[in-house]
Amino acid sequence: MRSPEALARRFRETDRKVTPQRIAVFEALDSGPGHSTAEQVHRSVTKNLPTISLKTVYEILRELSELGELVMLDLGTGAVRYDHNLALHHHLVCNECGVVVDVPAHLTDLQLDGVEDLGVSVSTAELVLRGSCSRCNTQDPKQPSNK
Amino acid sequence: MRSPEALARRFRETDRKVTPQRIAVFEALDSGPGHSTAEQVHRSVTKNLPTISLKTVYEILRELSELGELVMLDLGTGAVRYDHNLALHHHLVCNECGVVVDVPAHLTDLQLDGVEDLGVSVSTAELVLRGSCSRCNTQDPKQPSNK
DNA sequence: AACGTGACAACAATCATTGTTGATTAGGGT
DNA sequence: ACCCTAATCAACAATGATTGTTGTCACGTT
Known part of the structure; x- marks a missing residue:
């Protein structure tokens, strides 16, 4: 933005x-x-x-x-989110804490060539990853006392 | 299912x-x-x-x-949809008629290796494509009288 | 200074979904 | 077959995100 x-x-x-x-x-x-x-x-x-x-x-x-x-x-988290990052990117939603992490498109490789075989045409591709964010990733390995 | x-x-x-x-x-x-x-x-x-x-x-x-x-x-179409296709696949939502088309995963190529550089770990990847379905694609090229 | 237009706040309504409750029902153990 | 208890159900109310409605109000224009 x-x-x-x-x-x-x-x-x-x-x-x-x-x-x-x-x-x-x-x-x-x-x-x-x-x-x-x-x-x-x-x-x-x-x-x-x-x-x-x-x-x-x-x-x-x-x-x-x-x-x-x-x-x-709409990342399926209940309410719509308003994203002011205008660069091409995707999102990872942390399953633990719910935070949304931007994933720059250059970190992923997405080939859709085969899809046109279905007779459809694709105008946008939205990739939603789920997993855990770096914060939860490092804290989680059973270190208690963070909640 | x-x-x-x-x-x-x-x-x-x-x-x-x-x-x-x-x-x-x-x-x-x-x-x-x-x-x-x-x-x-x-x-x-x-x-x-x-x-x-x-x-x-x-x-x-x-x-x-x-x-x-x-x-x-949750494809952002207002209500949750219940999908009984258990094979690995993605979805294309038609911008014209709203229909949801299954896209078998083998038609796409999705590489996420770079994402781990962010320190996150990815458990699932959900790809939502938007565009037009084969039906709207063939009818649409300005042929009137379909609505 | 009156006018008209849009922006605003307060309020009610909507839509998908979930919670509550009290009545009905299924099926294992006697 | 009968009972008992938990499972299941329908009717109803409630929730949370979002949108519609309405009347007021500020602002820039004649």
Whole structure:
């Protein structure tokens, strides 16, 4: 995702108003971790802007995704996640702690040539890995006392 | 998935009762298309067993997935789909008509070696392709009058 | 200073799914 | 065959994420 300033410019260019709520969401996305849920963004934003409604956050996130400034991701974790990493990448969901790890596409090799034999055409490929993240991987080998 | 008879046997072996509701769901799954939603299974089952509740269908489907007889799939289409294809495969969701096409794993080549560099370990890989199915592919090239 | 447009918050509604409860039922041991 | 207990079921309420509705309000424009 781009900077809050760039997003504000983009909103102005597309005849959208740059309101305090929108600025606050831009900044929350910029400073927060990737892959936040709407709920998490809302919690973060309310620190500066206590009256903003969750509905408004949903609307702003939807607009950002319509503009292609972030991507809505359904990783089967209950709520949609809003991903502001615009580079080509995949995701690993940690089975232990639930964290989502970005996996740059260059670390994987994905060949789909054979698929066209089915008569289908593929426009996007979304790879969801499940396993454990590096943190859980190192702590887990039966070292107690981490919960 | 295996035959209704095999599932009945499996249920008896695991100390579950084989009720009319369960038999009806087994048969609906066996004869229906893959990737049905709970709602679709329920609709199909009520043809023979009009009084069965949606809740019961959900329960039976969950038990089947606990036994590994089918797989719960969240393809971002709103409702979970229950997949009774137990072979290793991936899915293509048609952007036009919404149908889910099985993609045998041997048609794709997926190398994940590089991913371990991140310190993570991968237990499963789920590939969701989006595009258009063979049916929409052939009809679509601007031939009107199909809707 | 009135106008119109969009953005907002409060609230209700929706959809898939799960929890609760109380009545019914299946099947092993007598 | 009969009983007993746990399993099963249906009806109903509740949940959680998300979206729809409505009335108000701020802002830039004549």
